[in-house]
Amino acid sequence: MHRALPLSLLAMTLAGCTGWPTAGRHGFAEHTLAPTPDSQLACLVEALARARGRHPADAQPARLVIADQTLTRARREAGGDLSADAARSTAAVRALLATDLAAEECS
Numbered sequence: 001m002h003r004a005l006p007l008s009l010l011a012m013t014l015a016g017c018t019g020w021p022t023a024g025r026h027g028f029a030e031h032t033l034a035p036t037p038d039s040q041l042a043c044l045v046e047a048l049a050r051a052r053g054r055h056p057a058d059a060q061p062a063r064l065v066i067a068d069q070t071l072t073r074a075r076r077e078a079g080g081d082l083s084a085d086a087a088r089s090t091a092a093v094r095a096l097l098a099t100d101l102a103a104e105e106c107s
Contacts, residue, residue: 038078038086043106044071044093051100067096 052064074089
């Protein structure tokens with residue numbers, strides 16, 4: 001009886017670990033992050049997608065890669081109610097995408 005308990009606990013613990021993201025597709029937090037209602041973040045996501053579309057996939061400028069990483073951080077911060085941190089990250093993304101944004105976009 002005493003040996004069966006640890007084995008059953010181990011089996012139940014391992015059974016809960018089945019929903020992992022595919023390899024190379026960001027972390028688990030990005031798959032569970034609720035979409036942010038912030039229109040500014042949504043605008044920056046679209047602007048980044050347009051900017052990335054102007055370059056071949058294997059020749060992305062470093063500023064776009066950094067903007068993508070910083071935008072991911074901003075989404076995580078917004079999802080975690082860290083509004084001041086999200087605002088700083090959003091400003092950093094806006095600065096990185098300044099050459100790609102029209103004057104009226106994402107203000």
